[in-house]
Amino acid sequence: MLNSIFPITDVSGSSASSNQPHGHHGEQAESQGSCGGVKLDAFKVACSSCNLRELCLPVGLTQPQLSHLDSLVAARRTVKRGDALFHTGDAFRSVYAVRTGFFKTRVSSEDGRDQVTGFQMAGELLGLDGISTDRHACDAIALEDSQVCVIPYGQLEELSREFSDLQHQFHKIMSREIVRDHGVMLLLGSMRAEERLAAFLLNLTQRLHARGFSASALVLRMTREEIGSYLGLKLETVSRTFSKFQDEGLLEVKQRDIRITNEAGLRALVNSVKG
Amino acid sequence: MLNSIFPITDVSGSSASSNQPHGHHGEQAESQGSCGGVKLDAFKVACSSCNLRELCLPVGLTQPQLSHLDSLVAARRTVKRGDALFHTGDAFRSVYAVRTGFFKTRVSSEDGRDQVTGFQMAGELLGLDGISTDRHACDAIALEDSQVCVIPYGQLEELSREFSDLQHQFHKIMSREIVRDHGVMLLLGSMRAEERLAAFLLNLTQRLHARGFSASALVLRMTREEIGSYLGLKLETVSRTFSKFQDEGLLEVKQRDIRITNEAGLRALVNSVKG
DNA sequence: CGTTTGCTTGACAGCATTCAACGTTGGTGG
């Protein structure tokens, strides 16, 4: 039933309504060092043995290349739910690969409005915005207790000068983010509330499915307000649209537990949206 | 009056309503070869002597590095107004630097809607979306007769393995595109029509100013519909908003000729939007 | 167990869209 590309450690057991892990707290008891006030896990977990390597930066690398990458990704960092991995304006030194947990990124305008620009899950990279000006251009906030691999950017550039495969994979990841952003523009610029939410749910389940989770049941890690911000809607509209989908038999909605009961119906609302 | 960072050849003379060049047709009479049905200019114009080098890929490179880049950017391509530089699905082989002219990029959903994702002017790069899947993920359409430098992507990766400065500059350009896209998301997700159009105009004039044009007078290269698509509005709304700005004394609008008469007033409408 | 935070729902208002008509511009060919 689980079409696992790789086994996630400890998928939280027997819950029928969701097969997403709710915590991954087990590993965090490892010995931790500290560096500049942020907690860093001293234990090094090699990319070469990481179960996310088929979704993350190492895609397509050979074993020898992987061992070089291992020496680069020297530290992991734990970020508690609600805390920021980085803030707008922070000096940019590293990009981060989500190892466990869930993040949002958001940008803010001077007059206080803000916009969620993405949600990141295991294997996805954070911080690419910082290359442009050597300072981060958004906030990255953990939506649950999370762990990231710290990838010092200077060393990444260095290593990707040595290995064209790594270089190309890194470029692909940046390019994919651009393509994804354009898909979001299409969504924000031309879709109505129902279409936006349907596209959002299909995108989430597709990504979860690629990580071995159910394609039909999911637990939202974000609030209605955060969904609304991402989709350019108010939280009330998001809530109403969830209720509407439920009335129409497309979903079962219990707060953050969502079960898709008519995927074709959702798809019919969208017909598009890449990324 | 013209705060030129560099002199653009032949800024079209004495027009009071605009100091943007309307064509740059002069150079296109050069001898041209052909390659796969597309016109390629045989004349090689070196990056090292290009007046756009401070805005384009070569930013920050030394003379020796520049001469290497020169050997890479071997061809220029002419694209007539209305024609595509590339289409969605085309094989990705090169990125392109706009030399003269003006482009739009757009993505399309399966059900026919499309969204303009950006407008590109001299010195800006096109085609970065293609790295992700080896196929272009959008259409790039010339909004006026234009000329681009063809930068074979494989060779660019190669050369950027050799020169870290080039590598870093290329990464910066990709990152900047990501940051810009996030700014557009903020615009689409949280701003009202007036704010969107004000932000759009300020962004355009800022970029034109960086290229030596007036910060207050501009000629729009795109239709109301294209502006609307970019801003997530209908063309009627764009038109109405232009009229409203004119009534309020912020602009003088004569079809595509725009003169900003109260920049502070425009700025007050926005207070934000990067990119 | 109470407080806070998040979610749902209703009534109403407002901004942008839709539909429609008319005006303007630039190119083409008589």
Place this chain on the structure above:
DNA sequence: CCACCAACGTTGAATGCTGTCAAGCAAACG
């Protein structure tokens, strides 16, 4: 040179989707 046509732009009136404001409920947290 002028007429005509097509594409583009402007404006009005009415509709509708989403936002706003408000109230009540549910869940999470200490």
